[in-house]
Amino acid sequence: MVxxxxxxxxxxxxxxxxARSAxxxxxxxxxxxPIDYDLPRDHPEAFQPDHLHPVSTHPEHAEDPxxxxxxxxxxxxxxxxxxxxFGLGRQTRQW
Incomplete structure (x- = not known):
């Protein structure tokens, strides 16, 4: 068990x-x-919760909301x- x-x-x-994110x-x-929260979970662009601090390096935060x-x-x-x-974002014409 992980x-x-x-x-x-x-x-x-x-x-x-x-539910809260959607x-x-x-x-x-x-x-x-944007995330399409209605996509099936096996779709590449589907929602998935990500751990800010990875479980592999911070197991104590695995179930911390x-x-x-x-x-x-x-x-x-x-x-x-x-x-x-994180990238710098998209350039705009005003920039």
Whole structure:
């Protein structure tokens, strides 16, 4: 069993976090793009909770709701357990 990924508490927390994120229409914290919360979970752009502090390096935060961030499945997988890389954003014509 992996902490934070295979417990009853984790499954309940994940459902609650998804509901709160969808209600607030939170974008992906990694890329800043909108998340379609209605996509099936096996879709690459589907919602997936991401741990700010990865479970592999911080198992004590595995089931801490404050450690969760909304993300796309592809963004979450691409990040892995590395620190997030935030871009500077998109250039605008005014810039």
């Amino acid at each position: 902490a934070g990924r295979d417990t009853r508490r984790w499954r309940k927390l994940k459902v609650q976090f998804r 209600e607030a229409n939170h974008p992906c914290w990694l890329c800043g793009q 404050a450690n969760l961030r909304p993300s796309h499945a592809t963004c979450n997988k691409a990040r892995g357990n590395r620190a997030p890389l």
